[in-house]
Each structure stands twice: as C-alpha cells, then as structure tokens.
Amino acid sequence: xxxxxxxxxxIALFVTGxxxxxxxxxxxxxxxxxxxxLNAVNLLLVAFSKMHYKALAAxxxxxxxxxxxxxxxxxxxxxxxxxxxxxxxxxxxRNTRSVDINFLxxxxx
Amino acid sequence: MKNLIALIPLLPLxxxxxxxxxxxxxxxxxxxxxxxxxxxGSFIISCMLFSRGEFSSVPxxxxxxxxxxxxxxxFAFQIDQLSTLFLLIITGVGFLIHVYxxxxxxxxxxxxxxxxxxxxxxxxxxxxxxxxxxxYLIMFIGWEGVGLCSYLLIGYWFKNIDYTKAAKKAFVxxxxxxxxxxxxxxxxxxxxxxxxxxxxxxxNGIIASLHTLxxxxxxxxxxxxxxxxTGKSAQIPLYTWLPDAMAGPTPVSALxxxxxxxxxxxxxxxxxxxxxxxxxxxxxxxxxxxGATALLAATIAVKQNDIKKVLAYSTVSQLGYMFLALGTGxxxxxxxxxxxxxxxxxxxxxxxxxxxxxxxxxxxxxxxxGLRKKLKITYLTFLIGCIAIAGIPPFSGFFSKDAIxxxxxxxxxxxxxxxxxxxxxxAFYMFRLLFVTFNGSFRGTEEQRHHVxxxxxxxxxxxxxxxxxxxxxxxxxxxEVFAEGGERLAAFLSPVIAQHHGNVEHAxxxxxxxxxxxxxxxxxxxxxxxxxxxxxxxxREEQNGAFGKVLENKWYVDELYDSVIVKxxxxxxxxxxxxxxxxxxxxxxxxxxxxxxxxxxQLRWLQSGQVGSYVLLMxxxxxxFFVMEFFLKK
Amino acid sequence: MGITEILFWILAVASIGSALMVVTSKNPIFSVIWLxxxxxxxxxxxxxxxxxxxxxVNIIVYAGAIMVLFLFVIMLMNLDKNxxxxxxxxxxxxxxxxxxxxxxxxxxxxxxxxxxxxxxxxGDIGLIQNLGRVLFTEYVVPFELSSVLFLTAMVGxxxxxxxxxxxxxxxxxxxxxxxxxxEAE
Numbered sequence: 009x010x011x012x013x014x015x016x017x018x019i020a021l022f023v024t025g026x027x028x029x030x031x032x033x034x035x036x037x038x039x040x041x042x043x044x045x046l047n048a049v050n051l052l053l054v055a056f057s058k059m060h061y062k063a064l065a066a067x068x069x070x071x072x073x074x075x076x077x078x079x080x081x082x083x084x085x086x087x088x089x090x091x092x093x094x095x096x097x098x099x100x101x102r103n104t105r106s107v108d109i110n111f112l113x114x115x116x117x
Numbered sequence: 118m119k120n121l122i123a124l125i126p127l128l129p130l131x132x133x134x135x136x137x138x139x140x141x142x143x144x145x146x147x148x149x150x151x152x153x154x155x156x157x158g159s160f161i162i163s164c165m166l167f168s169r170g171e172f173s174s175v176p177x178x179x180x181x182x183x184x185x186x187x188x189x190x191x192f193a194f195q196i197d198q199l200s201t202l203f204l205l206i207i208t209g210v211g212f213l214i215h216v217y218x219x220x221x222x223x224x225x226x227x228x229x230x231x232x233x234x235x236x237x238x239x240x241x242x243x244x245x246x247x248x249x250x251x252x253y254l255i256m257f258i259g260w261e262g263v264g265l266c267s268y269l270l271i272g273y274w275f276k277n278i279d280y281t282k283a284a285k286k287a288f289v290x291x292x293x294x295x296x297x298x299x300x301x302x303x304x305x306x307x308x309x310x311x312x313x314x315x316x317x318x319x320x321n322g323i324i325a326s327l328h329t330l331x332x333x334x335x336x337x338x339x340x341x342x343x344x345x346x347t348g349k350s351a352q353i354p355l356y357t358w359l360p361d362a363m364a365g366p367t368p369v370s371a372l373x374x375x376x377x378x379x380x381x382x383x384x385x386x387x388x389x390x391x392x393x394x395x396x397x398x399x400x401x402x403x404x405x406x407x408g409a410t411a412l413l414a415a416t417i418a419v420k421q422n423d424i425k426k427v428l429a430y431s432t433v434s435q436l437g438y439m440f441l442a443l444g445t446g447x448x449x450x451x452x453x454x455x456x457x458x459x460x461x462x463x464x465x466x467x468x469x470x471x472x473x474x475x476x477x478x479x480x481x482x483x484x485x486x487g488l489r490k491k492l493k494i495t496y497l498t499f500l501i502g503c504i505a506i507a508g509i510p511p512f513s514g515f516f517s518k519d520a521i522x523x524x525x526x527x528x529x530x531x532x533x534x535x536x537x538x539x540x541x542x543x544a545f546y547m548f549r550l551l552f553v554t555f556n557g558s559f560r561g562t563e564e565q566r567h568h569v570x571x572x573x574x575x576x577x578x579x580x581x582x583x584x585x586x587x588x589x590x591x592x593x594x595x596x597e598v599f600a601e602g603g604e605r606l607a608a609f610l611s612p613v614i615a616q617h618h619g620n621v622e623h624a625x626x627x628x629x630x631x632x633x634x635x636x637x638x639x640x641x642x643x644x645x646x647x648x649x650x651x652x653x654x655x656x657r658e659e660q661n662g663a664f665g666k667v668l669e670n671k672w673y674v675d676e677l678y679d680s681v682i683v684k685x686x687x688x689x690x691x692x693x694x695x696x697x698x699x700x701x702x703x704x705x706x707x708x709x710x711x712x713x714x715x716x717x718x719q720l721r722w723l724q725s726g727q728v729g730s731y732v733l734l735m736x737x738x739x740x741x742f743f744v745m746e747f748f749l750k751k
Numbered sequence: 752m753g754i755t756e757i758l759f760w761i762l763a764v765a766s767i768g769s770a771l772m773v774v775t776s777k778n779p780i781f782s783v784i785w786l787x788x789x790x791x792x793x794x795x796x797x798x799x800x801x802x803x804x805x806x807x808v809n810i811i812v813y814a815g816a817i818m819v820l821f822l823f824v825i826m827l828m829n830l831d832k833n834x835x836x837x838x839x840x841x842x843x844x845x846x847x848x849x850x851x852x853x854x855x856x857x858x859x860x861x862x863x864x865x866x867x868x869x870x871x872x873x874g875d876i877g878l879i880q881n882l883g884r885v886l887f888t889e890y891v892v893p894f895e896l897s898s899v900l901f902l903t904a905m906v907g908x909x910x911x912x913x914x915x916x917x918x919x920x921x922x923x924x925x926x927x928x929x930x931x932x933x934e935a936e
Contacts, residue, residue, distance in 0.1 A: 009759060011869045015861055017763050021770050021789075023854040028774035030733055030846025036779055036825060040786050043817065044770055047793050050809075055869050058800050058877075062870035073876050073885045079805055080886070083812050084897045088904035090817050094824050095908035101828050109728050729842075733849060740852045747860030 021048035140231020152234035160208035176251030195251035220575035240266035294348015301341035346382025367470030404444025411437030447524035513591030802877030
C-alpha cells in the first residue's frame with residue numbers, strides 16, 4: 009500500500025479538525041476537534057512505523073517499534089490533557105454559564 | 118634662559134590661580150601683593166631679557182602641543198625684538214595698572230576683589246601668551262584668552278544687566294573676528310603646512326621663497342587675519358563693542374581696552390609683515406579701513422559726554438591710526454604708536470578713573486567742571502596725556518603720529534588728509550574733555566563738592582610714572598631729521614620687520630618737506646586746542662544742531678547694525694521657529710508619532726483577545742509558511 | 752486490488768465522513784458520537800496495519816474513557832441542545848477557506864514524495880509482546896514519568912475544580928474522579 013495514501017488521509021483528518029476549531033464556538037466541540045487532529049497524527053505514525061519495519065525488518069526485527077510507542081505515549085498525554093481541559097471547561101461553565109470561547113477574550117486585558 | 122622665559126607667563130598664571138581659588142579667605146592686602154607682585158616679577162624678567170639683548174627668531178620649544186599625522190605644532194615661545202617690546206609694554210603698564218587697581222577697587226568686598234585680581238592676572242597671562250607664542254596657534258590661544266578676560270571684566274559688575282549685555286556684545290563681536298582668524302590659520306596650514314613664525318618668515322623660510330604678489334592664497338589669508346584684527350582691535354565694522362566695553366572698571370578699560378589687548382591686532386599684523394608685504398591689495402584695504410575708523414571715531418568722540426566714552430572713541434580712533442600706518446607699510450610707525458599710545462591712553466584712562474573716583478562714580482562731564490584746583494596731580498597728568506595724544510612736540514604722541522602721517526603722505530595723499538583731519542579732531546575733543554572737566558565752575562551736587570578729593574598715592578604714582586613715560590616715550594623713535602642716529606626703534610625692530618616696503622624713514626621725502634609737514638600738523642593741533650579753549654573754557658549747557666545730534670548718537674551705527682543685522686536675523690529666527698521648527702520639524706516628528714498611534718489603533722483590532730482569531734491567524738501563517746517551504750524555496 | 756486495499760478505502764471514506772460529521776453536527780452529543788465512530792474507523796486502520804495493541808488501546812482509552820468523559824460533561828452541563836451560538840457566516844467561511852488552503856498546500860507539497868510502500872496485514876511489531884518488551888526496557892523511564900504526569904493531571908483537575916469553596920464542585924470532582932479511573936486503567 010502506498011504510504012502517500014496514508015499521508016493524504018491523515019492530512020484530510022487533520023484539516024477537518026482545524027476547520028472545526030476555526031468554525032465552531034463551543035469549547036467542547038473544539039476540544040474534540042483537537043482530539044481528532046491528534047488521532048490523525050497517530051494514524052500517520054503507525055503507518056510510518058510499518059513502512060520502516062517493512063524496509064528494515066531483515067536487519068532489525070524491532071524497526072518501527074518506536075513509532076507505535078510514540079502513539080501510546082500520545083494517548084497517555086491526551087488522556088491527561090482531557091482530564092485537565094475538561095475541568096477547565098467545567099470551571100468556565102460555572103463562572104460564565106456558557107462554554108462559548110468568545111467569552112474567553114480576557115487575553116485582551 | 119629657557120626656564121626664565123617660561124616664568125614670564127607662569128607668574129601671572131600662578132597669581133590667577135592663587136587669587137582665584139583663595140579669593141574668599143585671602144585678605145585684600147595679600148591679594149593686592151600677589152596680583153601686582155607676579156606682574157612685577159614678569160616685568161623684571163622682561164627687563165632682564167631686554168638688557169641681555171639675546172634676541173633670536175629660533176623658538177624655545179617646551180612640549181608638543183599638537184602632534185597628529187603630518188601636523189606638528191609645538192608649544193614654543195619666541196623672544197625676538199618685537200615680542201620683547203610688547204612684553205615690556207604689557208608687563209610695565211600692566212604692573213602700574215595693577216597697583217592703581219589696589220586703590221581704585223578698594224571698596225569692593227573681599228571675594229569680588231580677589232576675583233578682579235584673578236581676572237586681571239589671567240588677562241596678563243593670556244596677553245603674554247599671545248605675544249610670546251612662536252606660532253599662530255599659541256597666539257590664538259592667547260587671543261581667545263584675552264577675549265575671555267575682556268568679557269569677564271566688562272561684566273565684572275554682573276548684577277547690572279546693561280553691563281552684562283555690554284560684555285556679551287564684546288564677546289560676540291570678538292567671536293566674529295576670531296572666526297576670521299581661525300579660518301586664516303586653517304588656510305595657512307593647508308597652504309604652508311606650518312604655523313610657526315620661524316618656518317614661515319625666516320630668511321630661508323616658506324614665505325621668502327614666494328615672490329608673486331597678490332596670489333589668491335596670500336590675499337585670502339591676510340584678509341582673514343585682518344578680519345580677526347578688526348574684531349580684536351575694534352575697527353570698522355566691528356568697533357561698536359569697544360565703547361560699550363567701558364562698562365567694566367576703569368583700570369580694566371585702561372589696561373585691556375586701551376593699552377594692550379586692543380593692540381593685539383596691530384601686533385599680529387606687524388608679526389606677519391612679511392606675509393602682508395606680498396599682498397599690497399590687503400594693505401590698501403587695511404589703510405582705508407584704518408583711516409575711515411580713525412575719522413569716524415574722532416567725529417563721534419567730539420560729541421560724547423561720558424568721560425570714558427570719549428576716551429573709548431579716542432582709542433578706536435587711535436587704533437585706526439595704527440592700522441593706517443600698517444596699511445601704508447609703516448609697521449614700525451604702527452608699533453611705535455602702539456607703545457606711545459599705551460602710555461598716554463593708560464594715563465588718560467587712569468586719570469579719568471581718578472576723576473570718577475573723586476566724583477563718587479559720576480562719569481558725565483556735564484556735571485563736573487572746576488576740578489583743576491582740587492585734583493592737582495590728576496589735572497597735571499591728564500594735561501600731559503592730552504598734549505601727548507594731541508601730538509604737540511616734544512611729547513611722545515608727536516613722534517609716533519608724525520611717523521604715521523609722513524608714511525601716509527608719501528603713500529597716498531588722501532589718507533594723509535584723513536589723518537590730518539583726525540589729528541585736528543583728536544586735539545579738539547581731548548582738550549574739550551580737559552576743559553569741560555577741569556575748568557569752569559563746579560556743576561555737580563553739593564554733596565559731591567564736599568566729597569571731591571585727590572586720590573591716594575597708589576593711584577597718583579602710576580599716573581605720574583605714566584605721565585613721565587608719555588613725555589619721554591617718544592624719544593626712542595626720534596626721526597633722523599632731528600638727531601643724527603635717530604630711528605632707534607626702527608633699527609631695533611629691523612630683524613623682525615622688513616624695511617624694504619615703502620618705509621617713510623628712508624623714503625623719497627626730503628627733510629624739508631618732512632619738517633614742513635610736522636610744523637603744519639602741530640599748528641593745526643594748536644589751532645584746534647585754541648578753538649576748544651575758546652568754546653569750552655566756561656562750559657554751559659548747549660543745544661545740539663542736527664549734525665551734532667547725529668554725532669552724539671554715534672552716527673546711528675548701533676541702530677544701523679540693529680536694523681540691518683540683528684532684526685533680520687531675529688526675523689529669520691522667527692521664520693525658522695514658526696515655519697521650519699513648528700510646521701516642519703515638529704509636524705514631522707508629531708506626524709511620525711501620530712502615524713504610529715494610528716497604525717497601532719488599526720493593528721489593535723488584530724489583537725482582539727479572541728482565541729478564535731488567534732488560531733485563524735496561526736493557520737493562515739502556517740499556510741504561508743508551507744507555501745514558502747514547499748513552493749518558493751529554490 | 753486485494754481485500755486489504757478495499758478495506759482501506761472503505762475505512763478511509765468512513766473516517767473522513769465521520770470526521771466531517773463531528774465538525775458539522777450542531778448538537779455536541781452527535782459530535783461526540785460521530786467522533787467515537789471516527790475512532791473506531793481509525794482503530795480499523797490500526798488492525799489493517801497489524802497494530803493490534805494500539806487498536807485496542809485506542810478503543811478503550813479514546814472511544815471508551817475519554818469520549819465517555821466528554822459525554823458526561825456535556826450532559827452534566829445540559830449542553831445537549833442546539834444552544835451553541837454559531838459563528839458569523841463570514842467567519843465560518845474564512846475558517847473553512849483557511850483550512851482548505853492548508854489542505855491544498857499540504858497535499859500539493861507532499862504529492863511528489865517518494866512512493867514507498869507500507870506493510871498491511873502482516874508484520875508483528877504491533878503485537879503486544881513485542882511492544883511490551885521495548886516499552887519496559889528502552890522506554891521504562893518515560894513510562895514511569897507518564898504515571899507522574901497522570902498524577903499531576905489528577906491533582907490539577909482537583910485544584911481547578913475545588914477553586915470555589917462553596918461545595919458546588921460536584922462536576923469538577925466527577926471529572927477528577929474520572930481522571931483517576933483513567934489512571935487506574
């Protein structure tokens with residue numbers, strides 16, 4: 009399977025996430041779009057890891073393992089990020105009764 | 118020898134430092150002794166130098182003053198006949214005036230008294246530097262130094278705003294002249310590469326190898342030097358500061374604004390005589406400027422009522438005489454007149470100071486009169502001064518003035534007529550001053566009548582010494598027509614001042630003509646004195662005619678300068694202020710500020726604080742970055 | 752075209768379509784559900800690539816824990832209605848155009864990369880046995896550090912939720928507790 013198909017698929021998923029971030033105002037949806045972007049990257053990492061394995065398996069039986077472990081760590085970090093991020097969103101909701109990110113314009117002051 | 122010479126200027130410098138730093142705790146007596154003693158020391162050393170007679174045009178080098186690239190200017194002194202003569206005049210007259218000042222300034226409080234003597238010593242130091250320097254740069258240092266001291270001493274009573282203004286006027290006008298001097302120095306450096314007199318003027322020096330007359334360089338340099346001289350020596354058009362300079366204490370007027378500093382221009386031109394001989398056109402300019410100044414100032418002096426103003430215009434007039442002499446090539450006569458003038462003008466100023474002292478500060482001669490009886494010594498010495506300046510034989514003024522007139526006669530008849538007219542006017546206004554002040558009846562207040570008294574010995578002794586010098590000072594330059602082996606001064610100065618250019622003493626004027634001219638001059642002066650006696654013996658208030666008013670207002674020259682130079686400059690300044698500064702530069706500066714402000718206000722919308730817009734900008738810049746990375750990178 | 756290629760294309764279309772549904776659904780609940788679908792398709796891709804461990808973890812952690820957490824928060828805050836204020840039409844258009852530009856630029860830029868093949872179906876590095884060996888030998892320090900990261904995240908979530916002392920911190924506590932369960936996994 010040509011690696012470029014995986015690249016284009018990942019780009020499509022990633023850009024979909026970006027468009028979501030740009031067009032939506034709901035903080036939770038934006039957060040989900042970010043998760044989508046992370047998954048696009050994960051997919052690409054796994055595809056690359058298998059590409060390397062196919063090319064180098066003869067000399068190195070563990071070639072490409074790093075890529076898959078990276079995906080594992082990305083999932084770990086994403087989980088931690090989600091727990092903190094959702095706590096922040098809850099805080100936001102409690103203070104403003106809304107999860108509209110346009111209320112988050114405190115950076116102006 | 119070398120160290121002894123260095124001591125001459127160092128003594129007054131030491132006096133300046135001691136008096137200036139210690140003015141608040143040294144007693145007045147100590148200040149007087151230090152101030153006068155240092156100058157006396159310099160005078161004694163100068164006399165020693167003179168009596169030894171070891172004159173040389175080779176400079177005594179002390180250290181390198183400027184040593185940059187090809188420019189080497191040593192700090193060096195040159196002791197030749199000309200500078201020795203000036204040394205004697207400066208330290209001698211300077212010492213007498215210091216002594217006189219101890220009494221004249223006695224009423225000043227301690228700090229100011231010390232300040233006065235510090236300035237006076239600094240002045241003597243600068244003046245000595247000016248005449249002793251072995252190159253034009255050292256002369257320029259002294260030149261600026263005396264200008265500074267002149268400013269400080271004119272504004273000595275700095276609480277009086279008019280005096281301060283007079284000091285500023287003197288300073289600014291001197292600066293104009295100094296600029297000319299400085300430009301001349303640059304030109305000389307550029308053209309000749311040296312400023313040293315020895316390298317320039319000695320028999321096998323740079324100037325001696327030039328033969329062409331009136332080249333652009335020589336005329337330019339000499340004219341610029343002359344501009345410097347007009348500033349310092351108060352010639353047209355820069356003379357108006359000198360009468361105003363009378364705001365200073367009277368001894369200062371005597372020393373700086375009559376006897377020594379104002380003759381710096383004469384010294385400079387006499388020093389550069391070899392250069393000037395190569396520029397006859399400059400000499401013509403000098404002669405005419407000098408003649409015009411002499412006549413103009415003499416006419417103004419006729420109608421002045423302030424005793425010091427009369428003497429100030431008389432000084433301007435006499436300086437014009439000296440430039441007339443220089444311009445006709447009679448350098449020796451010019452220097453001779455500097456010497457005699459130093460004696461009798463210092464005498465007259467000190468005499469007027471004595472009168473002012475007696476009259477409790479009154480300077481207007483209309484409120485004096487009849488002082489002859491009460492101020493006997495002052496009267497007698499003043500009379501001697503007047504006779505000397507009027508040119509009656511055998512007083513000193515006669516010989517020097519006659520040498521100048523003879524040179525003018527031989528050189529250009531018109532200038533001779535101007536000189537003759539000036540001589541008659543001089544005799545007239547000086548004796549008008551004498552008669553109005555000392556003859557007739559007393560016109561002051563009762564209080565002043567009781568107060569009038571002869572000055573103390575410290576003031577009268579310098580007067581007497583100067584009077585004697587005024588009488589006998591002329592004998593050093595007795596012309597050959599009276600005595601075999603005359604012209605001692607010309608012979609003395611001959612190593613420094615070249616004699617080949619139209620000098621009167623060896624000129625084609627026969628002894629008979631010379632005697633006739635002298636007789637004519639003397640008779641004219643006597644007639645003027647007689648007229649003054651007839652008119653002013655018993656002075657009464659008189660109405661001025663229209664011409665008299667013009668003279669009394671000094672030909673409105675100050676007003677002319679005001680409207681021709683000061684007002685247009687003010688206008689230009691206002692124009693620059695309103696149009697260039699405010700609408701131009703300010704608008705530009707404010708415009709920059711406003712543009713930044715406006716730009717900031719517009720760019721502020723980018724910084725909305727909305728996270729969404731930041732992300733959008735981030736994505737857009739990512740797109741741009743990728744475009745650059747993928748497609749634009751070669 | 753073998754079965755794996757056919758499966759790849761089906762999964763690719765499904766994942767892009769469901770991702771687009773995540774972005775375009777007005778109701779956040781639908782977004783969450785479509786995102787879970789996306790995660791399942793991505794797990795399908797992992798299985799195609801013979802990365803079975805990651806496929807399983809993806810489903811458990813993402814589709815299971817994280818998305819449940821999202822759902823939980825949305826429902827707690829009653830955000831399940833179409834209450835979201837939409838961005839202005841122009842802003843949405845600009846956002847879509849900017850994203851489209853990025854897509855075009857990336858695809859155009861990477862179109863001409865070297866055509867190298869990746870391995871589908873076979874290859875056993877994705878098996879838990881191989882990954883585990885590497886993880887607990889070479890990557891044991893990052894692994895332990897990730898547990899510290901979880902602890903920190905847990906404490907952070909509690910602190911953020913407890914900022915308000917009035918006791919109305921039920922939601923935050925719930926979030927923190929869920930994070931704790933994640934750690935336990």
